[in-house]
Amino acid sequence: MIPPYRADHVGSLLRPRELLAARWRGAGTEELAAIEDRYVLRLLAQQQMLGLDVFTDGELRRSNFMSNFTDAVEGLDLDGHVVARNWDATKRDSKVPVSNVTGVVVSKLRQRRGLTSQELPFLMQRAPGAFKVTLPSATQFPAIAYKRGVSDAVYTSHSELLWDIVAIVKSEIAALAAAGVPYIQIDAPRYSYYIDDKWREWMRTEMGVDPEAALDEAIAADNACFDAARRDGVTLAIHLCRGNNRSHWYAEGGYDAIAEKLFASLHVDRFLLEYDDARSGTFEPLRFVPRGKFVALGLVTSKTPMLETQETLRARIEEASRYVPLEHLALSPQCGFASTMEGNILTEDQQWAKLERVVQTARSIWG
Template identity: 35%
Template sequence: MSSLKLRPPFRVEHVGSLIRPRELYDLRVLHQQGKCAPADLAAAEDAAVAHVVKLQRDLGLGTITDGEMRREVYFEGVFNKLEGMTDLPHRPMTEYKSYLPHVKLLTAMGFTEYPSYHCSGKIKRTVPFYVDHFKALKSIVAPEEVSRIKVNMCPPTWIHQRHGSDGTYDPAVYKSDDDYFDDLGIAYREEIKELYELGCRHIQLDDPTFCYFCNDETMEEMEGAGVDSGALLDTYIRAINVCTVDRPRDLNISLHMCRGNFNGGVYFTEGGYHRIAARVFTQVDVDTFYLEYDNERSGDFAPLRYLPLNKVAVLGIVTTKDPKLEHPEVLKARIHEAAEVIANGIPPRSKDVALNQLCISPQCGFASVWQGNPVTEEDEKQKFALLANVAKQVWH
């Protein structure tokens, strides 16, 4: 397990995806219609990345990403590149786990099939996931900024949480979940190693899986379907850990536990972290947790009492789903409330130590899918400016 320095130079973070500039948005629309040449789209992506890098610099954000400008959706770029994965563009909805909130939503919207993958052969990483994206981003930042670049990727649990043990892999290829996740972990570690050697020091896993265990209705239906939710949670904790094991000590790996951020900012699930906090905060081998705390469906700060001394929590206390600005005094009060919970947690610590384990951010990305949330780039800037102002007052 790596050791994170608990005095981050920046208190304002962001989750990863940013609003697409208008030119890129319009070209993506044309691309969807088959009316845009790939070279034209790629050029617009390059320009958009340069644009959002300047935006992040100007706002003084702690990390720099490419805003996921080269992706249509946040989880793109991993499973579609793995050897052993078969692309199923028309996978029937009956092969998805019906107790999952996003499956219910898609079914209610009239979907009878949805794109996915099936593991039909041994998993191997024969091509990189995001190495080319990192190199492109590295080429346009100053050398001293390279260590601030953050790479976002979907979690190893992504396909399994949709289809379970019976629908994720061919039993002739993998005899158990552990076997499947072990090979997947090797692929992730190879990617992490190559990114690190190129100078990457921050990798974030964007994972909606864990928050499904926070939803009372989902848990009831999961158990009703004969699924041992406790054992499955352990499986998913292990799936993360086999990807992050033996990483360099100065590589910060973070986990964003998301409740959904579909087209237009639609969320999928609700419920506080109390169901999972004791196990996830203490057993998942990452350095930082990005947590969504933008409204009442996110629950209270009580689960933070389980935050270990060597980990950081980034409180997503500003929403990306609504342009309305939160009140700065309310945000400051919430930060201090969270610090008090951590200070009186397991183990207890001083309020100053607890505050030093906190950063703040928007609750999720502004555009987890290319269409984005119901906010503008100007709204986005104002949200970040608000966070920066609050951070200066709290951590002066």
């Protein structure tokens, strides 16, 4: 039986100042690992004290939510010699460059070590209860790592690159399940492309792909990974959001455009869904969630310090239960608190207050 994990969280937590300072000054491997170990233990103790149902290491050993992949795989230019333009999707004119993105594919990908080899042993030894390990979806990378004129000398298409990445993620997720990891979560923000007209047009013009065909392929890619990890007692989950970088977002829209296909097709036990503001749309698309699958409602925002009231959260959970039975719902923040190393714009105390509110509300509803 799959545990309900009523008081859940997405995974990343704010990095303590000492850890950030050590990274910025280029601390040595041993010194950095010692600092990380010390603070991971503190995070685990704090999660236990609050009463969260599942533990994480806060992704403290990563520079961002997907760096466990980029740090373990060769073939990506991480030094900024080759950059791909990124667009500010919060503006009406999505053709306004806001930054340059490193990590462009410059040669065939080759895995150097396990994606979670620097995280898993410590968690397995020290977690005080059920814990989750998070991985970026394979679908995260083709959109940001494939640059025409560079990457196409190695991979003829986004699709060819995607399936090379699938092979790596699939192997890792299978190893996690075999090792007895109780909760495996794939973070897949790129599904938000398919619910936002700006990004659908960007896919056509910049990537040169048909959004509907790309959506079908994305689901197939993630399912190949989930199927490799299917074991009794292992919760398989996917987290869907609309961007989370220093309290900023990049996509908007409800799940309506993709709900029927996505919820029915993904081979998961649990969906973690963003529902913290009006950009997320209504709960109506949840009617397509198959019976027996869990939905963790991301009603608590990780983007701002504002602390939601229990009354508001309870009312929204009751509203969502019109579409998914209450016994198959749970509560969480809408995203991590630090999808990037710098984290969102709130304090650690405010972060813990929000997670405490998640626990209090979950206990008041489900016991």
